[in-house]
Amino acid sequence: MAEVDFTRALGRLLRDGSLRDAFAADPITVARQFSVSDADLRVLVSLPPADLEYQATVLLRKRYDLIRRLLPVTCARLSEAAWPVFREYARSHWPQSAPAELSDARAFCDYLSRTGNPHAPCRSEANRIVFAESDRLFGLYFVPDLPGRRGAHCGIQLLLRYRKHGWRELTIYLSL
DSSP states (O other): OOOOOOHHHHHHHOOOOOHHHHHHOHHHHHHHHHOHHHHHHHHHHHHHHEEEEEEEEHHHHHHHHHHHHHHHHHHHHHGGGHHHHHHHTTTTOOOOOSSSSHHHHHHHHHHHHHHOOSSOOOOOOOOHHHHHHOSSSEEEEEEEEEEEEEEEEEEEEEEEEEETEEEEEEEEEEEE
8 A cells, every 4th residue: 555645644533533533542553554654653642632622613614605605595494403513514524526625515405405404405505516417408397385575485597607607597476
């Protein structure tokens, strides 16, 4: 196995909560799993687990701030639970594709649906994320939970792409 430098080992620790938990319990074993050099091993095992967790929390907060901007209604539905739920999700999920904030937002919505919060993700926000990640010229969606001034409504959401990274959105509220 090829040696990993200190920076890569630190990056792996910061993005994986279960790995940080294992590091807190036995830093030498985890550091050896990375196959770091002896010099890097000494520096890595000297990192205080509390400081490592603090730095990871700072990174998670930055991700959460991006998610909150992309999914404001979803986060509002979760209210005070939004940050704890996101932190639980993010400890074991790291965005895999670019742009990272879009894939992170989509994965967070999927996580909410799978873990007992199926009504938390706002369907129109989730549709926007999926559309933004695609190359489609238009998207037409039925949305059962459009946020409105007097509660949730159902409607039709039309997304039209007019340049590579831009689109327009039209929402038609249905009265049932």
